Amino acid sequence: MIINLKTYGLTAAFETAAAKNADLDLARVTAQHRERYQVITTSGERTVTVTGKLSHQAMTPVDFPTVGDWVLVTPIKTTTEQSVITTILPRHSVLARTAAGSDVTGQLIAANVDTLFICMALNADFNVRRLERYLTMAWDSGATPVIVLTKADLCQDLSDKLAALADVAMGAEVVTCSMATGDGLSAVQAYTTAGKTVAFVGSSGVGKSTLINHLIGDDVLMTKTIRADDDKGRHATTARQLLLLPGGGIVIDTPGMRELQLYTGDLDRTFADIATLAQQCKFRNCRHQSEPGCAVQAAIATGELAMDRWESYQKLQTELQYQGMTARERENAKIDRLFGGKTAMRQLLKSVKHR
Ligand SMILES: Nc1nc2c(ncn2[C@@H]2O[C@H](COP(=O)(O)OP(=O)(O)OP(=O)(O)O)[C@@H](O)[C@H]2O)c(=O)[nH]1
Numbered sequence: 001m002i003i004n005l006k007t008y009g010l011t012a013a014f015e016t017a018a019a020k021n022a023d024l025d026l027a028r029v030t031a032q033h034r035e036r037y038q039v040i041t042t043s044g045e046r047t048v049t050v051t052g053k054l055s056h057q058a059m060t061p062v063d064f065p066t067v068g069d070w071v072l073v074t075p076i077k078t079t080t081e082q083s084v085i086t087t088i089l090p091r092h093s094v095l096a097r098t099a100a101g102s103d104v105t106g107q108l109i110a111a112n113v114d115t116l117f118i119c120m121a122l123n124a125d126f127n128v129r130r131l132e133r134y135l136t137m138a139w140d141s142g143a144t145p146v147i148v149l150t151k152a153d154l155c156q157d158l159s160d161k162l163a164a165l166a167d168v169a170m171g172a173e174v175v176t177c178s179m180a181t182g183d184g185l186s187a188v189q190a191y192t193t194a195g196k197t198v199a200f201v202g203s204s205g206v207g208k209s210t211l212i213n214h215l216i217g218d219d220v221l222m223t224k225t226i227r228a229d230d231d232k233g234r235h236a237t238t239a240r241q242l243l244l245l246p247g248g249g250i251v252i253d254t255p256g257m258r259e260l261q262l263y264t265g266d267l268d269r270t271f272a273d274i275a276t277l278a279q280q281c282k283f284r285n286c287r288h289q290s291e292p293g294c295a296v297q298a299a300i301a302t303g304e305l306a307m308d309r310w311e312s313y314q315k316l317q318t319e320l321q322y323q324g325m326t327a328r329e330r331e332n333a334k335i336d337r338l339f340g341g342k343t344a345m346r347q348l349l350k351s352v353k354h355r
């Protein structure tokens, strides 16, 4: 079977770039698992690594392939031969994160994304300042941002919110949708046309997975629903990190995108049960570890407070304490990390060269 790589987003520019090395196979990276990459070629999927030369010459993580990259791989002529990536073709967009507190380590999250959906829910999550920040960074990545306002069914003052947005949209188009009613799904689909690569960013819980599942279709949606209680479900669904949509578009959903989501909620409100318990601890500054008279640990012991709930609270709390920054600073820092983008990456490369 011969696969038409245009289905996977191949454009004339990449085709031309690849033609200079006719002895190599053109491929797109569909998933990454540490040093191993899953790629798609005209002859099907392959698991590959990078050549020693590429690895040796790489100065920073941006020199390694990432999901969405177009690469050249060595052909396989015998069944025992192992195909390797020799070249990464120039990227037209790159989503990256830079490590906090360090300017030399960065990590790519995805490459060659055409449309970046910045998702924001039309409930308490709605925050114009945050959106502004996301947009600035998104334009820097090379991808075209589209603002997707989710959960329209929960919104009573849509026109007010749209008016507040108008000032900061910076030329980005705005789409409003609700997956509860299905309204606006077709407006999102209008961007996921044949050969176009899209990705979704936004705070946790705004409805990205729900939207992606609607784009993929009912079958996948069902599997996801069945797996909702299984905390391994997420990994199962993201094993393939570049997905083809039935309508012809391509979605990139890498674990890296998920890991860097912003938690913007109010911890004490989201975890009111834990806040109430904490007030009953013997010591006011109880850290709820092994202090005597700790009501939180007591509740975990009796099962009144589920361990995984306590763990997710701690995880979010750590996130909120992120280097002792204010909520605003922390949020900005996280967005900066998510959208290291070209500018940051260029600086990153420069700083390495100057060592
Ligand atoms: N009312 C309403 N709820 C929605 C809508 N879309 C999603 N939800 C709900 O919002 C919750 C979070 O949705 P997800 O799709 O998991 O959100 P996410 O952005 O993928 O969040 P993470 O999984 O943390 O990355 C789920 O309970 C959904 O059922 C919507 O349009 N309206």
Ligand SMILES: [Zn+2]
Pocket (backbone or CB within 6 Å): 278, 281, 282, 286, 287, 288, 289, 291, 293, 294, 295, 296, 297
């Ligand atoms: Zn305590």
